[in-house]
Amino acid sequence: MASGRQPTRCTHSRPARHGPDSRQVPDTPCLHAHSWLRIGLVCPYNFSYPGGVQNHVLGLAGWLRSHGHIVHILGPGHPGRDRLEGFGLPTECFTSSGRTVAVTVNGSVARVGFGVRTAMRVRAWLDAHSFDVLHVHEPMTPSSSLLTLWNANCPLVATFHAATVDTPMIRAARKVTPSSIARIDDAIAVSAAAAATARRCWGVEPTIIGNGVDVSRIRRPSTSAAGTSHDPAGSPWRSGRPTVMFLGRFDESRKGFEHFAAAIDQVRHEFPRLDPVVVGPGVPPHGTGLRFTGPLPDAERDKMLGRADVYVAPNTGGESFGIVLVEALAAGADVVASDLPGFREVLTTRDGVLGALVPVGDADALAAAIGAALQRRARGLGAEQAGVRRARDFDWDVVAPQVVARYLRAIDVRHERSEHRSSWTKRLGWKT
Secondary structure, eight states: OOOOOOOOOOOOSSOOOTTTSSEEOOOOOOOGOOSEEEEEEESSOOOTTEEEEEHHEEEEEHHHHHTOOOEEEEOOOOOOOOHHTTOOOOGGGEEEEEOOEEETTTTEEEEEEOOOHHHHHHHHHHHHHHOOOOEETTSTTTTHHHHHHHHHHEEEEEOOOOOOOOOOOHHHHHHHHHHHHOOEEEEESSSHHHHHHHHHHHOOEEEEEEOBBBBBHHHGGSOOSSSOSTTTOOOOSSSSSSSEEESOOSSGGOOOOOHHHHHHHHHHHTTTOEEEEEEEESOOOOOOOOOOEOOOOOOHHHHHHHHHHHHEEOSSSSSSSOOOHHHHHHHHEEEEEEOOOHHHHHHHEEESSEEEEEEOOHHHHHHHHHHHHHHHHHOOOOOOHHHHHHHHTHHHHHHHHHHHHHHHHHHHHHHHHHHHHHHHHHHOOOOO
């Protein structure tokens, strides 16, 4: 590091301590004996804005904390008290790494922070906590994630979310960051597409563990007191009229909003009472006949998903995992999506493809698939139950234990590295 400062040290073993359940945990070089861990989660993206990676980190933190682990989160911006509480998290578990700047990455706008002030906050956060393991998301992004990788000295797990090509910027970064990659003790990718990127761009061989969602939280707003998600008057439509939903930053070209708008123009001829809803930030264009809600709090967004008959994801690329597709399935909506590898991975089951996958950028095919999905709904043949079953494959109760297993693996790897290094030091007669 330019400052010459030694990395913040996280001890692998420590004196006896009391866990959240008040039981004494003895000093041990291997934390498998512990019923809980001190876990640091690091995210590069601004928590003041909605995003899949941010929600993934908050959801994982909520599950870990509910299962007795001590969890602290570091990331730019701030999610706010209400949002943290929505994930079962106290405000004191979150530390902001500071402000961000907006940069265009992989066809999308990412808000990240990198510099001296961010580095100081990262070091202060690491100094304030003695973590058993650190879980860094998008570790090679110039941000609090990469700064954590440079400064920490405890077991490290890295999750790769992005699916992208090997750009000149990535090739340049790879030449100057080999030591950073070597610090990673265990790696996760959220999909096969993300794993291919991690393998090709960074030489990492990750374990594939999908993004997690809280299925029960999403299901609650979509079910009425009578236990059904349909209109109580007997309509086949969940809100009384056919509702189609688009969710995302519609002013980003890769979200495919223009294809959604063009498809809706065609679907209206068959379903004149159609209610096309667009949820997300951006300046709404005039004269589209679409209903724009703007960005919504998580609870309101879940309610809106619960009213949608069909969820449409017309994205044109850059999607490594369709977490919003999982949320839509959990809410009981039929799904129509672009045929992208990350989306296909979510929608494909042993029984075939759930919903419809259409060629990227084909508004006509998109319109036909939306119309067919609405026709099935009108006849009571929607894929709600099958969709919910698929969504449960990504519930935190399924996903998070797999992540914890990687934490324990990383702790083992770091311990083995330490013992190997100590053995060579003794052989060479070096002082430690």
